[in-house]
């Protein structure tokens with residue numbers, strides 16, 4: 001983990017983007033993004049459709065080469081897919097392997113760690129219980145609802161105890177109730193494990209509800225950061241009470257204006 005001393009205080013940075021730019025051929029998507037994410041922060045990234053949110057996550061994950069600038073995770077430059085990094089995509093249907101049981105899907109990443117079969121299974125079961133899926137271990141993903149499948153994908157992301165978790169619209173295709181349940185599961189995981197999370201969403205309400213901080217990107221031709229807002233809401237977050245707070249409504253309005261290109 002990189003350490004910086006600022007006026008006598010020591011801060012740990014999990015993720016550092018310096019002047020990052022990205023393009024597909026001559027199509028520029030990201031422009032001069034500089035961003036520091038402290039360890040343990042849940043950062044939400046919002047922006048208009050097509051502005052480059054997924055491209056940003058794919059670049060951080062090492063799935064696309066960094067074209068301009070540098071990205072460091074825990075002080076190490078990203079040159080390929082880093083260890084202890086997990087990604088959850090929106091499309092859970094395609095990210096789980098249909099021929100494996102739920103338990104074996106979750107245990108899959110543990111194979112690289114050299115654990116024995118019994119240990120892998122025990123660890124998978126422990127994580128499945130944690131995401132509210134005990135009892136489904138021997139079923140197959142296609143026998144579960146969409147929300148349950150996304151819980152399996154989250155369990156598989158958590159099983160390697162990632163230091164950095166990247167989530168790309170993970171709840172975008174779920175119904176409202178399931179989505180709220182999974183937002184609360186994510187907050188529980190974040191608070192218990194102190195995982196650093198970068199969470200991409202186009203849903204402004206969701207970004208303010210789950211985030212410790214919201215960064216808004218501008219739209220094409222090349223996305224820049226147009227808002228970087230700490231989310232300082234009182235009390236423990238609660239789906240009904242938090243969303244009714246005047247502070248929540250004010251934050252949501254600021255993010256909404258930024259995404260629509262209005263000054264805040």
Ligand SMILES: Nc1ncnc2c1ncn2[C@@H]1O[C@H](COP(=O)(O)OP(=O)(O)OP(=O)(O)O)[C@@H](O)[C@H]1O
Pocket residue numbers: 024027029047048049050051052053054055056202
């Ligand atoms: N593999 C690719 N090759 C060429 N262009 C691409 C590729 N992937 C994305 N793009 C383009 O890059 C831009 C950013 O796409 P990206 O998917 O990162 O945006 P997004 O903000 O995640 O969008 P959405 O919110 O709609 O998911 C878009 O104009 C898109 O068409």
